[in-house]
Amino acid sequence: MSRVNLEHLISEHPESESALRKLESWLNKRGTSRDITPRELARNVPVEPAALAAALGLLVQAGFLRRVYRVQKPNGVMVPGEYDDPRQIPKDLDLRDRRNQRVDISDADVVPVFKPQEQRVA
Secondary structure (H helix, E strand, C coil): CCCCCCHHHHHHCHHHHHHHHHHHHHHHHHCCCCCECHHHHHHHCCCCHHHHHHHHHHHHHCCCEEEEEEEECCCCCECCCCECCHHHCCCCCCEECCCCCEECHHHCEEEEEEEECCCCCC
């Protein structure tokens, strides 16, 4: 696994240095082979929410991450499929619970998910 190096991004955005360094450290420990969820970030990256959101925005702008939206059922399970815009999510999406009972889409959550792009230096 290549190490994540955000030095260039930090030099361009010194106001986000603390958040970017914490993200860089966490990504190097965790790896970038799987999607990143807000819940995982909140649990593992000790950064104020506004600073974390700004840093994630910079990583998306730099092309290091891609933001997509997924549907999460009330039991926490992510539904297959991802959307570039939450308005693209079909209103008639067929959601089922563990007992194969239909779940109303209004009971599900739309969750932003960050997908690491090919290894690159941001």
